[in-house]
Amino acid sequence: MKHIDIKKILNNNEFIDKEVVVCGWIKSIRNSKNVCFIELNDGTSFKNLQLVVEKDQFPKEEINNLKIGSSVMMKGTIVKSLRDNQSVELKINNFKVLGNCPSDYPIQKKKQNLETLREMPHLRVRTNTFNALFRVRGVLSKAIHDYFQENGYTYVNPPIITSSMCEGAGDLFRLTTLDIDEISKNKYNPDIDKDDFFGRKVSLSVSGQLEAEAMIYGLNRVYTFAPSFRADNSNTKKHLAEFWIIEPEAAFTNIEEIKEDVKGIFKYVITRVLKECPEEIAFFTKYYDHNLTDKLLKSLETDFVDLDYTDAIRILKESMKDFEYPISWGNGLKAEHIKYLTEEIFKKPIFINNSPKEIKPFYIKVNDDEKTVASSDLYFPEIGDIIGASEKESDYDKLLNRIRELGMDENDYKWYLEIRKYGSIPHSGFGLGLERLLMYTTGIENIRDTIPFPRTKVKKFIM
Amino acid sequence: MKHIDIKKILNNNEFIDKEVVVCGWIKSIRNSKNVCFIELNDGTSFKNLQLVVEKDQFPKEEINNLKIGSSVMMKGTIVKSLRDNQSVELKINNFKVLGNCPSDYPIQKKKQNLETLREMPHLRVRTNTFNALFRVRGVLSKAIHDYFQENGYTYVNPPIITSSMCEGAGDLFRLTTLDIDEISKNKYNPDIDKDDFFGRKVSLSVSGQLEAEAMIYGLNRVYTFAPSFRADNSNTKKHLAEFWIIEPEAAFTNIEEIKEDVKGIFKYVITRVLKECPEEIAFFTKYYDHNLTDKLLKSLETDFVDLDYTDAIRILKESMKDFEYPISWGNGLKAEHIKYLTEEIFKKPIFINNSPKEIKPFYIKVNDDEKTVASSDLYFPEIGDIIGASEKESDYDKLLNRIRELGMDENDYKWYLEIRKYGSIPHSGFGLGLERLLMYTTGIENIRDTIPFPRTKVKKFIM
Numbered sequence: 048m049k050h051i052d053i054k055k056i057l058n059n060n061e062f063i064d065k066e067v068v069v070c071g072w073i074k075s076i077r078n079s080k081n082v083c084f085i086e087l088n089d090g091t092s093f094k095n096l097q098l099v100v101e102k103d104q105f106p107k108e109e110i111n112n113l114k115i116g117s118s119v120m121m122k123g124t125i126v127k128s129l130r131d132n133q134s135v136e137l138k139i140n141n142f143k144v145l146g147n148c149p150s151d152y153p154i155q156k157k158k159q160n161l162e163t164l165r166e167m168p169h170l171r172v173r174t175n176t177f178n179a180l181f182r183v184r185g186v187l188s189k190a191i192h193d194y195f196q197e198n199g200y201t202y203v204n205p206p207i208i209t210s211s212m213c214e215g216a217g218d219l220f221r222l223t224t225l226d227i228d229e230i231s232k233n234k235y236n237p238d239i240d241k242d243d244f245f246g247r248k249v250s251l252s253v254s255g256q257l258e259a260e261a262m263i264y265g266l267n268r269v270y271t272f273a274p275s276f277r278a279d280n281s282n283t284k285k286h287l288a289e290f291w292i293i294e295p296e297a298a299f300t301n302i303e304e305i306k307e308d309v310k311g312i313f314k315y316v317i318t319r320v321l322k323e324c325p326e327e328i329a330f331f332t333k334y335y336d337h338n339l340t341d342k343l344l345k346s347l348e349t350d351f352v353d354l355d356y357t358d359a360i361r362i363l364k365e366s367m368k369d370f371e372y373p374i375s376w377g378n379g380l381k382a383e384h385i386k387y388l389t390e391e392i393f394k395k396p397i398f399i400n401n402s403p404k405e406i407k408p409f410y411i412k413v414n415d416d417e418k419t420v421a422s423s424d425l426y427f428p429e430i431g432d433i434i435g436a437s438e439k440e441s442d443y444d445k446l447l448n449r450i451r452e453l454g455m456d457e458n459d460y461k462w463y464l465e466i467r468k469y470g471s472i473p474h475s476g477f478g479l480g481l482e483r484l485l486m487y488t489t490g491i492e493n494i495r496d497t498i499p500f501p502r503t504k505v506k507k508f509i510m
Numbered sequence: 511m512k513h514i515d516i517k518k519i520l521n522n523n524e525f526i527d528k529e530v531v532v533c534g535w536i537k538s539i540r541n542s543k544n545v546c547f548i549e550l551n552d553g554t555s556f557k558n559l560q561l562v563v564e565k566d567q568f569p570k571e572e573i574n575n576l577k578i579g580s581s582v583m584m585k586g587t588i589v590k591s592l593r594d595n596q597s598v599e600l601k602i603n604n605f606k607v608l609g610n611c612p613s614d615y616p617i618q619k620k621k622q623n624l625e626t627l628r629e630m631p632h633l634r635v636r637t638n639t640f641n642a643l644f645r646v647r648g649v650l651s652k653a654i655h656d657y658f659q660e661n662g663y664t665y666v667n668p669p670i671i672t673s674s675m676c677e678g679a680g681d682l683f684r685l686t687t688l689d690i691d692e693i694s695k696n697k698y699n700p701d702i703d704k705d706d707f708f709g710r711k712v713s714l715s716v717s718g719q720l721e722a723e724a725m726i727y728g729l730n731r732v733y734t735f736a737p738s739f740r741a742d743n744s745n746t747k748k749h750l751a752e753f754w755i756i757e758p759e760a761a762f763t764n765i766e767e768i769k770e771d772v773k774g775i776f777k778y779v780i781t782r783v784l785k786e787c788p789e790e791i792a793f794f795t796k797y798y799d800h801n802l803t804d805k806l807l808k809s810l811e812t813d814f815v816d817l818d819y820t821d822a823i824r825i826l827k828e829s830m831k832d833f834e835y836p837i838s839w840g841n842g843l844k845a846e847h848i849k850y851l852t853e854e855i856f857k858k859p860i861f862i863n864n865s866p867k868e869i870k871p872f873y874i875k876v877n878d879d880e881k882t883v884a885s886s887d888l889y890f891p892e893i894g895d896i897i898g899a900s901e902k903e904s905d906y907d908k909l910l911n912r913i914r915e916l917g918m919d920e921n922d923y924k925w926y927l928e929i930r931k932y933g934s935i936p937h938s939g940f941g942l943g944l945e946r947l948l949m950y951t952t953g954i955e956n957i958r959d960t961i962p963f964p965r966t967k968v969k970k971f972i973m
Contacts, residue, residue, distance in 0.1 A: 050762055052662060052730070070762040072727070072933050090730030090761060091662055118933040146904070146934030154932075169721070169925045170932070172728030181729060185664035192655055199515060199554055201648035206963040207670075207737045208683075208752050220671075220685045220707070222714065224741045230690060231698050239694055244683070244741055244751070244967060251685065258632070258963055264535070265635030266644060267515070267553030274670045274737070278687045278707055288707070289671050298553060299513055299533040299583075441609070462632045469617075469633070470535050470581040471609030500669040500721060504707060 050120065054091035056135065062125040063135060069096060070120050070145070072173070073113060075156060083110060087121065087137075093179055093326045097128065097136040104140070115156060116148030116173075158334070161496055168500045176334070179327040180497060183320055184485050190319035191272065191293055191479075194312045200268040200295055205255030207274065210247060210459075218278035219250035220288075251276040256294045256476065257410070260439060261466050263298040263474055270295035282504055284493045285431065287482065289502040296476030302412075302421040302438040305475035306398065309425055309434050310351060312479070317343055320488055328489075336490025343488070352397040356380075356419065359388060359399055366392075379406045382431060389428040399424045409449050410463075411437040421475075430487045436477035443467040513583065517554035519598065525588040526598060532559060533583050533608070535636070536576060538619060546573060550584065550600075556642055556789045560591065560599040567603070578619060579611030579636075621797070624959055631963045639797070642790040643960060646783055647948050653782035654735065654756055654942075657775045663731040663758055668718030670737065673710060673922075681741035682713035683751075714739040719757045719939065720873070723902060724929050726761040726937055733758035745967055747956045748894065750945065752965040759939030765875075765884040765901040768938035769861065772888055772897050773814060775942070780806055783951055791952075799953025806951065815860040819843075819882065822851060822862055829855075842869045845894060852891040862887045872912050873926075874900040884938075893950045899940035906930040 050068040071089030078084075081102055086095040098121055102110055113119065123139040154173050164171040171177040192202070208222060224244040230236075240248045255271040262269045271294040278288060297305060321328060321343060332339040354362075363374045363384055372381045380388075380399065389397055401419040404411070411420040421438035440446045446467055450457050457464070482497040495501040513531040534552030541547075544565055549558040561584055565573055576582065585604040591597045617636050627634040634640040655665070671685060687707040693699075703711050718734040725732045734757040741751060760768060784791060784806060795802040817825075826837045826847055835844045843851075843862065852860055864882040867874070874883040884901035903909045910927055913920050920927070945960040958964040 054662070070935070090726065090728055116933045118935045145936070146930070146932075148933045149931065152932045167925075169724040169929060170727075172725055174728075178728040181666065181725065182664065185666065185729070188665045189655065189659055192652065196652055199517070201645060202651045203644065203648065203962060204737070204754055206752060206965060208739070208965045218687060220687060221690070222683045222685060223690065224681060224683060225690060227684070227686065227688060227690065227693060227702060228700075231693050231696070231702055233694070235694050237691075239690060245965075261632040262635055262644065262962060263553065264633075265553055265637075265641040266648070274667070276671070289669060291667055462630075466632060467609070468612065469609075469615045470579045470611045472533070472581045473608070499666060499725060502669060502671050502708075 048122070052091040053087065053089045053094075053096045056096060056125060056137075057092055057094055060135075063127060064124065066122070066124050067137070068120060068122045069137065071096070071118070073115050073117050073119060073148075076113060076115060083113070085113065087119070090178075093175075093182055093324075093330070097134075098123070098139055099136055100139045100142070105142075109142075112144050112147075113142075114148050114150075116152045116154065117144055118146040118148075119144050161493065165495055165501070172499070175330065177496070179324075179330050180485070180489060180491060181499060183324050183327050183489055184481070184497065186320055186323045187316055187481065187485060187488060188272070190316040191312065191481075193319075194315045195268075195270045195295060198268070198308065198311070200270045200297075201262075201266045203255075203259060203262045203266070203269045203271060204273065205252065205258035205262075205271055207252050208245075208249050209252045210245075210249050218280075219253065220276050220278045221248060221250050253277060254292070254294065254478065256296065256478065257463055259294055259296045259476065260463075260474065263296050264466065264470070264472075267299075268295070268297045280504055284495075285483070285486075287494055287498065287501055287503055290494075290498065291481040293479040293481065294476060295479075296439075296474060298472055298474050300438075300475045301473055302400075302423055302436065302475050305436050305438070305477060306423055309398075309423075309436050309477055313425075313434070314347055316484070317347055317488065321347075331489045331491070339490045346396065349395050351425065352393045352395050353400060354388070354393075354397050355400050356402045359384075362392060363387065377403050377405060385426045385431055386428075389426050394428065396425060396427045399426060407437070409453050409455065410439050410446070412440045413445065413449070427487055430483060433483045433487060434477050434479050436475065438473065438475040441467060441471045441473050443471060511585070515554040516550065516552045516557075516559045519559060519588060519600075520555055520557055523598075526590060527587065529585070529587050530600070531583060531585045532600065534559070534581070536578050536580050536582060536611075539576060539578060546576070548576065550582070553641075556638075556645055556787075556793070560597075561586070561602055562589075562599055563602045563605070568605075572605075575607050575610075576605075577611050577613075579615045579617065580607055581609040581611075582607050624956065628958055628964070635962070638793065640959070642787075642793050643948070643952060643954060644962060646787050646790050646952055647944070647960065649783055649786045650779055650944065650948060650951060651735070653779040654775065654944075656782075657778045658731075658733045658758060661731070661771065661774070663733045663760070664725075664729045666722060666725045666729070666732045666734060667736065668715070668721035668725075668734055670715050671708075671712050672715045673708075673712050681743075682716065683739050683741045684711060684713050716740060717755070717757065717941065719759065719941065720926055722757055722759045722939065723926075723937065726759050727929065727933070727935075730762075731758070731760045743967060747958075748946070748949075750957055750961065750964055750966055753957075753961065754944040756942040756944065757939060758942075759937060761935055761937050763901075763938045764936055765863075765886055765899065765938050768899050768901070768940060769886055772861075772886075772899050772940055776888075776897070777810055779947070780810055780951065784810075794952045794954070802953045809859065812858050814888065815856045815858050816863060817851070817856075817860050818863050819865045822847075825855065826850065840866050840868060848889045848894055849891075852889050857891065859888060859890050862889060870900070872916050872918065873902050873909070875903045876908065876912070890950055893946060896946045896950060897940050897942050899938065901936065901938040904930060904934045904936050906934060 048068045050070045056062050071087040074086040074088050083100040085098040088095045120143045122141040123137045128134045128136045275292045360376050400423045402422045404420045407420045423436045425434040426432050482494050485497040511531045513533045519525050534550040537549040537551050546563040548561040551558045583606045586600045586602040588598050591599045738755045823839050863886045865885045867883045870883045886899045888897040945957050948960040
């Protein structure tokens with residue numbers, strides 16, 4: 048008899064009074080005199096199925112073999128729960144332990160410290176918190192794909208191994224097949240890079256955007272969904288060395304038009320998570336952020352504030368607040384400034400528009416004032432920036448001048464310039480960090496808990 | 511007036527007699543005495559929209575400005591085509607050139623050599639061939655996500671940066687933030703790895719499977735969709751240094767059960783491509799493989815052949831064919847053997863089941879005969895292997911013994927063994943190469959043409 052997903056049984060009344068087989072892991076055991084109640088989870092649902100084992104039906108040593116963490120196969124009849132009319136339970140008439148769970152099992156029933164669990168990324172998915180997190184991560188990911196597909200975007204895969212640098216942003220991981228230990232022993236070879244796999248220095252991509260731009264010239268609207276890498280020293284709650292970003296780019300689109308997709312995807316994915324993960328969101332609201340459900344519901348109704356960078360600076364100056372970093376037109380906004388604007392002044396998500404060109408990448412279109420660029424960054428209360436949008440410079444000469452002005456090597460960007468040389472078009476796009484979006488959606492505060500196997504600059508490399 | 515996607519206009523009769531604006535690139539121009547016919551493509555559809563420009567309506571120099579490759583904005587009225595009742599065309603009353611296209615535009619109207627186009631990955635998406643390829647790639651990718659989501663699999667992201675080795679398969683790319691040039695100059699430091707970013711040697715993942723296995727203990731069924739890397743020297747039509755793989759893994763599932771998903775996903779994605787990309791598949795059938803449409807349709811009906819490795823060896827021996835590589839039980843099957851079996855004997859896709867344990871990774875479940883393992887590889891005529899499925903060893907002691915038997919360092923696999931220590935379960939999964947599937951689906955013969963920016967061991971690193 049083939050086992051049935053617990054999710055199916057929980058969502059479907061037609062199993063009542065039927066005999067079924069289920070497989071799963073024992074989450075909890077409660078013993079009364081004659082009956083043993085077991086919460087079974089098989090991973091198809093965040094919710095457990097309650098099993099009712101009548102003790103006199105089975106040898107005592109078999110009942111004693113049922114332990115938290117063990118995997119079992121259970122056969123029985125689905126009945127309406129006596130305690131709660133809305134739910135069902137499984138009355139067991141036969142069972143088998145598939146895998147025992149020794150008593151040194153490090154996953155405990157009581158709530159465990161997230162930091163401790165970070166030391167065992169291969170096991171933490173078995174806890175309620177990480178189980179719920181990775182379920183929501185899966186739903187978010189699927190919703191992102193669906194949003195773009197429904198809106199005419201084609202999924203593309205820019206290269207991960209690259210020799211072009213998107214923003215000069217942060218430090219890069221170099222890739223090599225050279226034997227560093229051997230090199231260290233041998234005498235100096237100034238041409239060592241030529242011996243490397245690709246005959247030159249290459250590194251891990253920090254963004255697929257430049258290549259995505261090339262793709263819209265055949266596909267109109269594209270999006271990436273890919274890992275991205277930064278070898279930064281930032282050891283904060285919001286930084287990872289390896290994270291996932293989504294980078295859409297749309298042809299014949301200006302900054303105001305692409306902002307419609309920024310708002311669109313945000314509301315779309317939050318709606319999907321609320322609909323598809325009600326138990327998970329209820330769990331995070333109960334245990335991690337009492338305000339979470341309200342916050343998500345409200346963010347669906349709220350309009351986002353549109354604020355020019357220049358106005359943001361004015362408001363911050365007028366606040367007379369004692370900020371650590373000085374407020375000065377031309378400087379980037381720091382976390383404390385964003386916090387003040389999103390949490391104290393507007394109490395809403397804010398688009399900061401038209402930032403100074405000095406603090407933005409070379410490829411963004413310079414506005415007519417020659418001082419600011421067609422950028423728009425979406426900041427959220429508590430989380431900070433999640434999405435950065437921009438219209439790209441589509442004029443070949445202006446882009447070339449900007450590259451020269453910044454002292455960049457134009458040979459490195461020959462291909463990128465060539466995109467503009469032949470049939471150039473206006474286009475815009477944005478970048479969305481999956482892990483930060485997941486933090487916002489679940490109220491989880493450390494980004495290391497939002498990705499299955501976090502990579503950060505720590506002395507101990509786990510797994 | 512906001513421009514409208516050409517795809518919408520082509521698929522919707524409600525635009526007839528309406529005034530619309532479209533944007534796009536000029537694909538071809540045909541001049542008659544009084545009329546200029548233009549094929550316009552905006553990337554939303556593989557099909558072009560025909561524009562009709564009456565020459566006496568516009569100054570001659572403006573008409574002359576319309577060149578192949580230029581981007582334009584066109585305003586006019588949609589009318590039924592006079593030549594073909596099924597289609598519509600746009601009668602232009604106003605237009606604007608957005609971006610000129612100089613005469614050195616390297617994309618020509620006539621069919622260009624794929625090898626030449628490989629030198630310009632940033633522009634080749636503008637040709638019909640690559641446009642169609644990356645459209646089908648997008649549809650394949652989305653169909654893969656949809657199949658797994660509809661079948662209860664959760665999307666997960668195992669790490670790309672890793673210190674664990676999945677199979678000892680091929681050479682690895684090491685990641686480093688060390689300055690190799692500096693190291694080369696300095697005196698020997700035996701502990702140089704400790705100075706690296708993670709304080710140890712790490713490399714790019716060759717597979718996310720081991721980590722995906724950990725995830726099913728909380729999520730039941732998971733799949734990855736991620737880039738994978740091999741620093742192999744293989745410079746063939748079927749090898750890339752960077753490619754994308756999909757790796758599903760399912761709890762409480764044996765090899766026979768997971769094979770249902772192998773067949774399921776294959777038929778599902780081919781059906782979707784035939785439905786969503788009829789023009790693209792017709793194009794590939796016309797220009798690349800006259801047999802393609804037939805082959806795809808037939809592969810939906812055909813049953814896959816199930817063949818034990820041992821029987822395959824027997825058939826090959828009995829064939830008395832003069833193979834380059836000798837037929838001997840225990841050796842891996844080579845391309846020539848697979849070709850004979852799939853193209854000459856069975857003329858169908860073949861599952862090769864129960865291969866000898868010596869030629870398979872350590873983590874596959876050893877069969878009762880102690881000689882073979884619970885593996886199943888799907889081979890296609892012309893393409894070779896696309897999917898490799900296996901049931902994993904779920905017994906802690908057997909897995910540990912296998913690791914020791916193979917002389918592997920069990921400390922490297924402590925975490926992997928621990929998954930089996932606590933509540934171990936039977937489970938199976940497979941690996942699917944996106945690019946090889948795209949080759950099968952389009953008849954394109956060189957894998958470098960199936961990914962936007964191919965990475966291979968060639969002297970010249972393009973872009």
